[in-house]
Amino acid sequence: MLTMENPVLTAHRAQYEKLRAEIENVQWRSKAENRDLTEDELRQIEEKSEQLRNVADQIEYLVRNQERQNAVAAVATRIGMDTNGIPRDSAEWAPLGTSVPMPIAEDKPRLAHKIMPSREEMNELYRAVQDGRNLRFTVSAAQDAHTRAAITTTDTGTPAVALDYGRLREPRRLAIAAGIPTTDVAGVSEAVYPVFGSEGAADIVEEGALKPEYDDVSEGSATPQVISLWTDYSRQVSWTMPSFEIRLRQKLAARLCAREDQLLIGRVNATTGVQTYTAGTGESPVDSLLVAAGMVLSSDVGAEPNLVAINPADLVRLFGSSTGGFGESPEENLRLRLRGMDVYPTSAVAAGSAVVGAWDTCAQVVIGLQPTWTVDSLSQVKNNLITVLVEEALTLAIDEPTGFVKVTFATAE
Structure with a gap:
């Protein structure tokens, strides 16, 4: 079946190529004249680069949307219906007994936004400080925001060397490490969601007998909590230490993520229905975590545990050996994994325990x-x-509590 490209997508592709060509023309012109880019040319490149990113995001969305529409159209043709679900002529229907593949959503769940600004966003913040302007913006959700290169300058023409100081590091955080999907609400409004319990199981019944029912569904609620942190610093610091800007933001972001981890772990600990396991006397922490993994596997969540949150003080009890867990001696890379589960050290978990x-x-x-x-x-x-502030509002909604196990290790001898 021939499918035509969405004309809006075609127009966006053309706009993308036009912007890309304009940026390249500005760069090649200065190269041909054997000179540096002027302030005006740099500003043009920054503006067109921002437009280019916006168009690229729209193209990505439209491509995914068209792929889904094409998949639905193909299946509809296969089973003898149009894309609105109306049956076609019976002669066009798939033969009786033919297996009809259904479209499967391949989109990955959307994860929490990055904390650190991209280089372009960092440059805009830097210029705001130099210009004496106020500025507030939300960090870009683009997955490659921290690897994209940019030509940058201040309005005075002085290179913004802060952006050349190392790499923009995204702080480690539990939400990303565990691959937890996200959902948005309006501000700090309460979110109500279904919580699925463990009572009620499928069974085999005789003809005429009452079939089993699953009705262990209750109502849960969660309200995003605002986490924030700010710092004052002098203009002289900004002028004489250009690298200070980026290092300060990395420090604020790291502390924000640490508090975010505490919030998420706290939500798990406070949720009714989360399983618990207390190790027997002399039981090793590794054995305790494997038992807990088995408890998740044997529950009705239908999924494998993917991460263990543990206090840093207990890492030695898991990995304290001169021989690497992957055959090297000593271990060549810091790879904290246990039987396919990532191990995430965080002080948000009490010593002697794990989640x-x-x-x-x-x-x-x-x-x-x-x-x-x-x-x-x-x-x-x-x-x-000058004041710089970072903030966010979030919480954790646990809709299947039995998918978590709080573990208490045996006392170390």
Whole structure:
């Protein structure tokens, strides 16, 4: 079956190529004239690059949408219906007994936004400080935002060398490590969701007998909590230490993520229905975690545990050996994995305990405010101070509590 490309997608592709050609023309012109880019040319490149990213995001969305439409159209033709579900002539129907493949959604679940700004966003923050402007924006969700290169400058023409200081590092955080999908709500509004319990099982019944029912569904609620952190610093620091900007934001982002981890672990610990396991005397932590993994596997969540959250003080009890777990001696890379589960060290978990869970299946991160950065260059100008603030609002909604096990290790001898 021939499918035509969406004309809107075609137009966006043309716009993308046009913008790309314009950027290349500006760059080649300066190269041909054997000179540096002018301020005006740099500004043109930045503006067109931003437009290019927006168009690319639209193209990606339209391509996915068209692929889904094509899959539905193909299946509809196969089973003798049009795309609106109306039967065609019976002669066009698939032969009786023919296996009809159904479309399967291949889109990965959307994860929490990045915390650190991209290089382009970082540059805009830097310029706002230099210009004495206030600026507030939400961090880009683009997956490659931290690897995309950019030509940058301040309005004075001085290179923004802060952006050349190392790499923009995204802090480690539980929400990303565990692959927890996200859902959005309006601000800090309460989110209500179904919680699926463990009572009620399928069974084989005789003809005429009452069939079993699953009705262990209750109502859960979660309200995003605002996490924030700010710092004041002088304009002289910004002028004389260009690398200070990027290092400061990385520090604020790391501390924000640490508090976010505490919130998520706290939600697990406070949720009714989460399984528990206390190790027997002399039982090794590795054995305890395997028992907990078995408890998740034997529950009705229908998924494998994918991550163990553990206190850093207990890592030695899991991996304390001179021989690497993958055959090297000593271990060449820091790879904390146990029987296919990632091991995530965090002080949010109490020493002597752990949380084993199918995080990516049994919970969702509820986001009320995506990570947002604010630069205030004006309110404290008489004190020659600049304020930078980062904040977000989120919580964890656990819809299948039995997919988590809180483990208490045996006391170390």
